[in-house]
Amino acid sequence: MPVSLYDTLGVSRDASTDEIRKAYKAQAREKHPDRGGDAEEFKTLQQAHEILSDDNKRKMYDMTGSVEGAEGHGGGGPNGGMAAGGIPFSFMGGMGPFGMPGVSFDFGDMFSGIFGGPGGGPGGPGGPKRARPGKAPNKHSDIPLRLSDFYAGRELKLKFNQSRKCGTCAGSGADKSEPCGQCGGRGIRIQARMIGPGMIAQSTGPCDACGGEGKRIIRTCTNCQGKRFLEREKELTIQIKPGMHEGQTLVFPGECSETADFEEPGDVVLTLKRTEDDCWEWRDADLFTKVNVSFAESILGFRREIAGHPCGSPLVVEWRGGPITHMTILQAAGKGMPRKANPVEYGVAHIQVHVAAPEPRIWTTEERAVLGNLFGVPAEVANAEGVGAIAVSLTRA
Numbered sequence: 001m002p003v004s005l006y007d008t009l010g011v012s013r014d015a016s017t018d019e020i021r022k023a024y025k026a027q028a029r030e031k032h033p034d035r036g037g038d039a040e041e042f043k044t045l046q047q048a049h050e051i052l053s054d055d056n057k058r059k060m061y062d063m064t065g066s067v068e069g070a071e072g073h074g075g076g077g078p079n080g081g082m083a084a085g086g087i088p089f090s091f092m093g094g095m096g097p098f099g100m101p102g103v104s105f106d107f108g109d110m111f112s113g114i115f116g117g118p119g120g121g122p123g124g125p126g127g128p129k130r131a132r133p134g135k136a137p138n139k140h141s142d143i144p145l146r147l148s149d150f151y152a153g154r155e156l157k158l159k160f161n162q163s164r165k166c167g168t169c170a171g172s173g174a175d176k177s178e179p180c181g182q183c184g185g186r187g188i189r190i191q192a193r194m195i196g197p198g199m200i201a202q203s204t205g206p207c208d209a210c211g212g213e214g215k216r217i218i219r220t221c222t223n224c225q226g227k228r229f230l231e232r233e234k235e236l237t238i239q240i241k242p243g244m245h246e247g248q249t250l251v252f253p254g255e256c257s258e259t260a261d262f263e264e265p266g267d268v269v270l271t272l273k274r275t276e277d278d279c280w281e282w283r284d285a286d287l288f289t290k291v292n293v294s295f296a297e298s299i300l301g302f303r304r305e306i307a308g309h310p311c312g313s314p315l316v317v318e319w320r321g322g323p324i325t326h327m328t329i330l331q332a333a334g335k336g337m338p339r340k341a342n343p344v345e346y347g348v349a350h351i352q353v354h355v356a357a358p359e360p361r362i363w364t365t366e367e368r369a370v371l372g373n374l375f376g377v378p379a380e381v382a383n384a385e386g387v388g389a390i391a392v393s394l395t396r397a
């Protein structure tokens with residue numbers, strides 16, 4: 001795994017912008033080529049600072065794990081292309097679930113830094129620290145999806161480097177150990193402190209010498225070289241099934257890296273997120289969109305092809321059902337999103353009609369007669385002149 005930008009600067013993943021700036025300044029002083037530093041190394045340092053001190057670039061870097069991803073240009077993987085939202089995916093051909101053609105894609109190592117990463121070093125001075133009982137916090141991430149992924153279903157592979165306790169030494173890092181001489185193997189240390197005349201307070205804490213383990217390593221484990229944890233590539237399969245919805249979470253219990261801090265690893269929690277922003281609004285299993293029509297079309301009828309329907313082909317909307325008013329909603333049953341899989345049931349597509357205002361014009365006597373005839377208005381009313389008691393002359397404002 002390449003060295004992360006955080007490692008380059010020597011800061012933690014949750015370092016503040018201020019900490020990043022300070023770390024950069026300190027290192028830049030030391031590694032500047034004018035002071036005999038390596039030019040390439042200094043360039044890497046500058047790049048790390050540039051990306052991590054920019055909120056947007058940092059977010060993209062955290063998500064993609066690559067400098068290219070952070071800079072917002074392509075190159076996710078060998079076949080990398082940029083999908084919606086600037087997230088690099090490398091696509092792997094294949095069939096989607098439910099026998100529908102689909103493309104399963106591979107996230108590459110974009111999640112390495114999120115769920116994986118090293119499990120814990122050989123332990124600081126005094127040996128490894130004791131893991132806290134219980135489970136480590138869960139780690140969350142969004143899975144970017146298109147509307148068509150939710151519609152047809154999709155299988156995704158999520159790959160990352162996962163740390164697990166070394167099996168040979170059961171995570172102790174030792175091939176051979178002996179009881180700690182400082183604490184007699186108990187792992188705790190009792191400290192007495194004078195708090196007043198004749199008054200002594202006693203406190204117990206983990207033994208400094210063995211980090212509370214009660215053991216001292218004589219021979220390091222050869223399988224993990226004393227690192228206690230081993231990293232391996234982990235692949236999770238994510239099944240997006242028709243009927244799943246935006247915001248839904250998928251939980252993979254215990255799939256985060258094991259670390260020295262907790263006894264049990266946390267869960268990987270993935271939230272399904274729709275990334276593209278197109279003309280289709282999605283609520284429950286229904287889809288909503290609008291079409292613009294002219295005044296004449298609102299009377300005579302219209303035909304439109306609405307692109308971007310998640311089924312993959314445009315939705316053809318044809319209306320010959322007589323005059324239609326502005327904001328009327330037309331419904332197409334079965335053209336919404338899947339309500340459930342197996343057998344698949346679809347919701348409704350709602351199409352709101354926006355009617356343009358008519359062009360201002362004055363009807364001729366002939367047009368009046370035709371329209372009067374059409375709408376069943378008697379000719380004497382359609383061509384009314386001087387019917388009322390007061391005749392006023394009107395114009396448009």
Ligand SMILES: [Zn+2]
Nearest residue numbers: 166169221224
């Ligand atoms: Zn080991």
Ligand SMILES: [Zn+2]
Nearest residue numbers: 180183207210
């Ligand atoms: Zn000890």
